[in-house]
Amino acid sequence: MTAPDETLPHFHAIIPAGGVGSRLWPLSRAEAPKFLHDLTGSGHTLLRDTWNRLQPLSGADNIMVVTGRAHRVAVIEQLPELTEANIVLESEPKDSSAAIGLAAAILHRRDPDVIVGSFAADHVIGDAPAFRRIVSEAVAVANAGYITTIGIAPTEPATGFGYIKSGAALAVEGAPHAQLVDCFVEKPDLATASAYVSSGEYFWNAGMFIARADVLLAQLAETRPALHHGLIRIAEAWDTPDRDDVVDATWPLLEKIAIDYSVAEPAAERGRLAVVRGDFPWDDVGDFSSLAKLLSGGRVGDLAILGEGARVLADSSSGVVVSQSQRLISLIGVTDIVVVDTPDALLVTTRENAQRVKAVVDAIKQAGRNDLL
Amino acid sequence: MTAPDETLPHFHAIIPAGGVGSRLWPLSRAEAPKFLHDLTGSGHTLLRDTWNRLQPLSGADNIMVVTGRAHRVAVIEQLPELTEANIVLESEPKDSSAAIGLAAAILHRRDPDVIVGSFAADHVIGDAPAFRRIVSEAVAVANAGYITTIGIAPTEPATGFGYIKSGAALAVEGAPHAQLVDCFVEKPDLATASAYVSSGEYFWNAGMFIARADVLLAQLAETRPALHHGLIRIAEAWDTPDRDDVVDATWPLLEKIAIDYSVAEPAAERGRLAVVRGDFPWDDVGDFSSLAKLLSGGRVGDLAILGEGARVLADSSSGVVVSQSQRLISLIGVTDIVVVDTPDALLVTTRENAQRVKAVVDAIKQAGRNDLL
Structure with a gap:
């Protein structure tokens, strides 16, 4: 898989x-979260595809994975090339600011000139060469001192994603597609999303951030000094025998906050956030409606089927x-139906109601049936 | 359960x-057909309820069960009182004329004056005392020489049942509700069904037939002499050591025809068929839409749940x-949904499509997957 001529100096994913x-x-469970599933029928998990x-x-040697302790074995099974130095295990989830x-x-600490790029383990990207060209541009922009994100050129007025408004x-x-970020906007309604798409100025926020580590950490120190302090303390002990003691003492106290709020938005306000426009197919596959669309290649009215050895007999039905x-x-x-058949739980809903699945999970949590989560 | 004062002389069910x-x-399978299920939540199978x-x-001692050889054990388990003399096992299904x-x-042959009454093993009846009063009337009419059916007073313009047009x-x-049958009509469309119900002259055909056995057999002899001949041959050998030989030689050759066509319709044409109007709740529970209605007590918009220990988490859904x-x-x-969850097969459809379930069964047959039937 390695094409050495593409390798970017000091870049660490x-x-x-x-x-x-x-x-x-x-489908996605605490013990088998989304990134451990093959949602595209590629034969690989989303994590492996990301790698x-x-x-x-x-x-x-330059890809670091941050995951929960419970997923250590599964992650290594998916990524046998992953070195011990590149595994960061969380004792409990602390959101993206702490993880990244x-x-x-x-x-x-290992390389003061390192440029880090953070990429979700559970997104789907359709054109890997185009993705890599854009990441290369983003690394060039990061080298120039900007915290850099990749904005996906929208192909439709999606209401399920946040948007990035681009500026100058x-x-x-080496980065012809780079612009300053004007601001971030939350998931819009359909009319607003349509206006965004028509304007050509808005991109989907895919949650990818590329920056010099020192720049990223400086921004965090500015907006979240306590969190930054705790992370530095852990990092100083990481490659020493004190790691476990310091982690145990520090990690549980860290603030839970998404990196969008601790780093990206403040950086945008200060004119330090850049965006590189990416034209490759991208989806966060956030719900079963997205999954249905993904599996049917964007068409509607079809029945998409996912699952090894699935046996489905369908008559005038659509969905997934x-x-x-x-x-x-x-x-x-049954039209636009969602049927998810697992050994201990069955879900039947519609694409329209796909976002409401989280409510079921909350209800199960409240019922104390953690075995089903 | 027995109320001896109700017992009708010479009556054999x-x-x-x-x-x-x-x-x-x-839900209903070759190995566990409908009559072996509890579809009402009564705690009894439909067969036991019928008994x-x-x-x-x-x-x-006067209830005879005709069933397939494969169901012998299950039937006896349901009906421990059933005597050996009252079990008729079919080596292969030959439709209702041969069975009845x-x-x-x-x-x-055992009682030349016997009056037989045939009642499906898998229908649901809501008011047993009312049912018994009407059967008693039907037996009186049968005693007078008529082949007698029970017509259910329709409560709605159902399009899933055949109708009986009553006459004089x-x-x-002892039979104040007895009329001649004018004719049978097949399942009507909604407009026709509405007209039937308004007229007060039409009843649902519940497939119940009560007659002196000699009258019933004479009618069969008239319209289906070969079938009648075969049945008499088997009956003559039944209580002798020749039973198995004669059955093996004769049963496979018998014509498959519903008793509606071989006996009831010809008798109606000849003015020999009577109907007693029954006002009790009745349903043949022919499909999952009927089942949903039955379980929700005729209301719509509810979610009906059937199954011991069923664990269902539903949000703004209706159906069964x-x-x-x-x-x-x-x-x-999901509204008006039908979800049937069994260990090896799952069905998802809507009440509107409930009649189409048979097409799935046909498809499975054609695929040779008899294990799923």
Whole structure:
């Protein structure tokens, strides 16, 4: 997979592999979260696909994975090339500022000139070469001192994603698609989203951040000094025998906050955030409606089927079937349906209601049935 | 259960327990057909409920069950009172003329004055005392020489049932609700059904037939002499050591025809068929839409749940869930849905499409997957 000529000097990829993906329950579970599933039928988990996309840019030795202790074995099984130095295990989830910030702080101690790029373990990207060209541009922009994100050129007025409003073009060599970020906007309604798409100024926020580690950490120190302090303390002990003691004493106290709020938005306000426009297909596969769309190649009205050895008998039905049991699944005359069949839980809903799946997960939590989560 | 004062002299009930109930797949299966299920949540199978309804009229010694060889054990388990003399096992299904005709012929040899009444093993009846009063009337009419059916006073313009058009009133002592049958009509469309209900002249055909066995057999001899001949041959050998040989030689050759066509319609044409109007709640529970209605007490917009220990988590959903697994079933925003969850097969459809379930069964047959039938 490695194409050494693509490898970027001082570039170190970070893969935060954390989120459960509640809206994909009961497929995605605490013990088998979204990133450990093959949602595209590629034959690889999303985590492995993420690794394969990044390895040509960083080399196998320069990809760090931040994940929960419970997922250590599964992650190593997926990524046998992953070195011990590149595994960061969280004793409990502390959101993206802590996860990415700790990785950046560790890597910065090892290489003061490191440029880190953080890429979710559970997104789907359709054109890996185009992705890598854009990351290369983003690394060039990061080298120039900006915290840099990749904005996906929207192909439709999606209401399920946040948007990035781009501003003035940046003159950075090797980065023809770089602009300053004007601001971030939350998930819009359909009319607003349509206006965004027409304007050409708005991109989807794919949550990818590329920056010199020192720049990223300085921004964090400015907006979240306590969190920054804790992360530096852990990073200083990381490659010493004190690691476990310091982690145990420090990690539980860290603030839980998304990196969007601790780093990206403040940086945008101060004119330090850049965006590189990416034209490659991207999806965060946030719910079963997205999954249905992804599996049917963007068409509607089809029945998409996911699952090894799935046995489905369908008559005038559309939507998505996810089969993890070996049972025969028969659908008759159900449209835009979502059926997720697992050994201990079955979900039946519609694409329209796909966002409401999280409510079921919350109800199960409240009922204390953690075995089903 | 027995109320001896209700017992009718010479009355012998017949329960044909044959049909699989394809439209209730995958709940109803070849190995566990509809009559072996508790579809009402009563705690009894439909077969047991049928027995309990009839026993006060006939006594436990005067109920004969005609069923397939494969169901012998299950039937006896449900009906421990059933005597060996009252079990008729079919080596292969030959439709209702052969099943009921053979029972009638056997019983006629044992008691030339027997009055037989045939009642499906898999219907639901809501008011057993009312049912028994009407059967008593029907027996009086049968005693007067008529082949007699019970017509259910329709409560709505159902399009899923056949109808009986009643004619002139009959003056039979003890049977104030008796009329001649004018004709049978097949399942009507909604407008026709509405007209039928308004007229007050039409009843639902519940497939119940009560007649002197000699009258029933004479009618069969007239319209289907070969079938009649075969049944008489078997009946003559039934209570002798020749039973098996004669059955093996004769049964496979018998014509397959519903008793509606071989006996009831020809008798109606000749003015020999009577109907007693029954006002009790009745349903043949022919499909999952009927089941949903039955379980929700006729209301719409509810979610009905059937299955011991069913675990269902539903949000703004309606329809019916049948759970035979111990899995958690979650429904979100699906209306008039039908979900049938069994260990090896799952069905998802809507009440509107409930009649189309048979097509799935046909497809499975064609695929040779008899294990799923």
